[in-house]
Amino acid sequence: MSEAGEAAERFSGRTAWALQLKTPLSEFLRTETGGAALLLTATVAALLWANVDSSSYESVWGTRLSIRLGGSGLSQDLREWVNTGLMTFFFFVVGLEARREFDMGELRDRRRLVLPLMAGVGGMIVPIAIFLAINVGGPSTRGWGAAMSTDTAFALGMLTLAAKNVPSRMRAYLLTVTVVDDLVALAVIAVFYSSHVRMMPLLVTLAVLVVVLILRVRGERHGIVYAALGIVAWVAMFESGIEPVVVGLVLGLLTYASPAARDDLQRASEMFRLFREQPTAELARTASDGLASAISPNERLQLLYHPWTSYVIVPIFALANAGVAISGGLLSHALTSPITLGILIAYIAGKPVGITGFSWLITRLTRGRIQVPVGWAAVVGGGAIAGIGFTVSLLIATLAFHGTQLEEAKLGILGSALVASVLTWAIFRVTRMLPKRLKLRALLGTADPIVDLAAPVDPDRDHIRGPSDAPVTVVEYGDYECPYCGQAEPVVRELLADFGDVRYVWRHLPLHDVHPEAQLAAEASEAAAVQGMFWDMHDRLFANQDRLRARDLLGHAEALGLDVDRFGVDLRRHLGAARVAEDLDSADLSGVSGTPTFFINGKRHYGAYDIETLSAAIRAARARAYLGSVS
Secondary structure: OOHHHHHHHHHHHHHHHHHHHOOHHHHHHHHHHHHHHHHHHHHHHHHHHHHHOHHHHHHHHOOEEEEEEOOEEEEEEHHHHHHHHHHHHHHHHHHHHHHHHHHOOHHHOHHHHHHHHHHHHHHHHHHHHHHHHHOOOOHHHHHHHHHOOOOHHHHHHHHHHHOOOOOHHHHHHHHHHHHHHHHHHHHHHHHHOOOOOOHHHHHHHHHHHHHHHHHHHOOOOOHHHHHHHHHHHHHHHHHHOOOOHHHHHHHHHOOOOOOOOHHHHHHHHHHHHHHHHOOOHHHHHHHHHHHHHOOOHHHHHHHHHHHHHHHHHHHHHHHHHOOOOOOHHHHHHHOOOHHHHHHHHHHHHHHHHHHHHHHHHHHHHOOOOOOOOOOHHHHHHHHHHOOOOOHHHHHHHHHHOOHHHHHHHHHHHHHHHHHHHHHHHHHHHHHHOOOHHHHHHHHHOOOOOOOOOOOOOOOOOOEEEOOOOOOEEEEEEEOOOOHHHHHHHHHHHHHHHHOOOEEEEEEEOOOOOOOOOHHHHHHHHHHHHHOOOHHHHHHHHHHOOOOOOHHHHHHHHHHOOOOHHHHHHHHHOOOOHHHHHHHHHHHHHOOOOOOOEEEEOOEEOOOOOOHHHHHHHHHHHHHHHHHHHHO
16 A cells, blocks of 8 residues: 555544544533533632622623724623623534534434424423512512523533433433523523614624525635624624624524535545645645535534533633622522522422423323433433523523622522532432333333434345344444454454344445455455355454455455355456445445444444443443333
């Protein structure tokens, strides 16, 4: 292989393996969980600061900061710049994740949009009703928006701490519900908590967003163009009197998500190879553009901004807004304050009742055609942890209240976060004490997962190891020359040895642009299959990944005791090419572009391929299959 080919192989191999290990949803959840720890630390720091030296706390965040250009400019205090400026990036990431779920996640099956949408709405309507009932007739009713929204980052992070080993679908479902929650909350801010709306700047904002949409449709990919338009839209929205954080959400929703297509990856690989052979500035730019274009803008922007929002922006927001100078008088008054009690009860009781009640209602009204993707204990636990309403709740509280009322609202928000975490821990603790079958049903439910595998396993054509009636089927799309498939091979063998009820299926995905011998190796395995020795050749090819040229393949056939003349004729005539092409077509239909890619009972496996991770995924699939068999 040429030096350029080896470089491209190493690059593409690392990229493919990294993409398999770090998927958008898993990275989102991992970042949210890590960010929750910093958010909690910033909250404690704000409370300590405000109680040790409240005057310096208010002095720092009340510092006036102005930005002027000629005769025009913007002026806000530092806290407002955090709330309206930095938090725009937070809601941009929320919009990106909502769009990703809509394009590639659970919501790509549009029927599944109804339930989280209604659960999210129910999780806001009930808390709002509780808050208004407690504050009826008083001026504090205008703060109803502070009692409705869940903090996605904090809730997901605390869920991990309060309830370890909950189903991954539980986190995905909660994420979907809270994304709906955030979308509605932003609409509430724009409509109910914005004053003195000026139409001309608002029309300018709408015009800029239309331009963004047109550029997106036309395929414009230069980030600097969108950044400039985003700044113009933000300034115009600010001047209109509407909270400008809405701009971030809208821009995120306009950023499409899509899996990396195999053709795009092949073009990117070719561009890199050309640059490796002639390292000029022009080819460097072309290769860079090609690599970037292979990944959807949504994923690239999430990778860029999500760590900043979770690890920097949201903790700064907490530091700027969570500080409350707690005194005996404030605590005494808060115990009877309708604001504090309204927020506290709305979150602690209203969230789980709203989310669980509306989920149950939709299930009953549709007569089971629409079901929650997890068990009811998981739904109730998710509703309880959704009682953490920190970031958006604080943001709305700062818009609705001032002075003592704002301090009372902050106490309600902080108290509800603490109680919601304890309540969630208690719910899952009780659930773990149930008998096995009831516990599995309570956590996993009986809803069928989305099937990602486009071509079902066919015993008459697929290459299968393991019992035909196994409750768990693992399908791997692989490449005999791919070093990461070679690393996964002993893991697969160990899985088959450990789990006697697992069926393993191999399908070909030769990445011929980076692995020049992979296609012929795949055809060689099919030539061996004609003589009834597919798996023997399969194992030998992985044991000799550096010996896959034509003469090597003939040597492997001879070592296995095959009819070498017949094998050679079949190989020269490429009789196995049609069979390999069928697997390539099924890979494209299933959105597979890299190797190795695993599907477990039809659902794509996202994550590492070590024995612990795959074993956990198989146990979860087996548990769901067990529930289905006893239902």
